[in-house]
Amino acid sequence: MRVNLMGKQLLDFTSGDGKPIRGTNLFVAHPADGVEGVVCKKFFVSIKTELPAGLEIGKALDIYFNDKKQIEHLALAK
Numbered sequence: 811m812r813v814n815l816m817g818k819q820l821l822d823f824t825s826g827d828g829k830p831i832r833g834t835n836l837f838v839a840h841p842a843d844g845v846e847g848v849v850c851k852k853f854f855v856s857i858k859t860e861l862p863a864g865l866e867i868g869k870a871l872d873i874y875f876n877d878k879k880q881i882e883h884l885a886l887a888k
Contacts, residue, residue, distance in 0.1 A: 813838035
């Protein structure tokens with residue numbers, strides 16, 4: 811899925827049930843059928859998934875999902 815990175819938020823905290831939460835929220839936008847303009851979404855990326863070097867606001871990003879619809883890989887669009 812090709813998206814444009816609009817924002818990012820680093821997370822490192824303990825949830826109410828004691829689980830450590832570490833990763834990054836990515837705020838992205840992309841065109842979609844039936845939508846005038848773009849759709850905006852937030853995706854959580856666990857620290858297990860490496861963020862690509864050079865990831866900056868405004869850059870195009872390709873997001874790859876596994877069969878459980880979790881982010882498996884991220885790459886800067888070419």
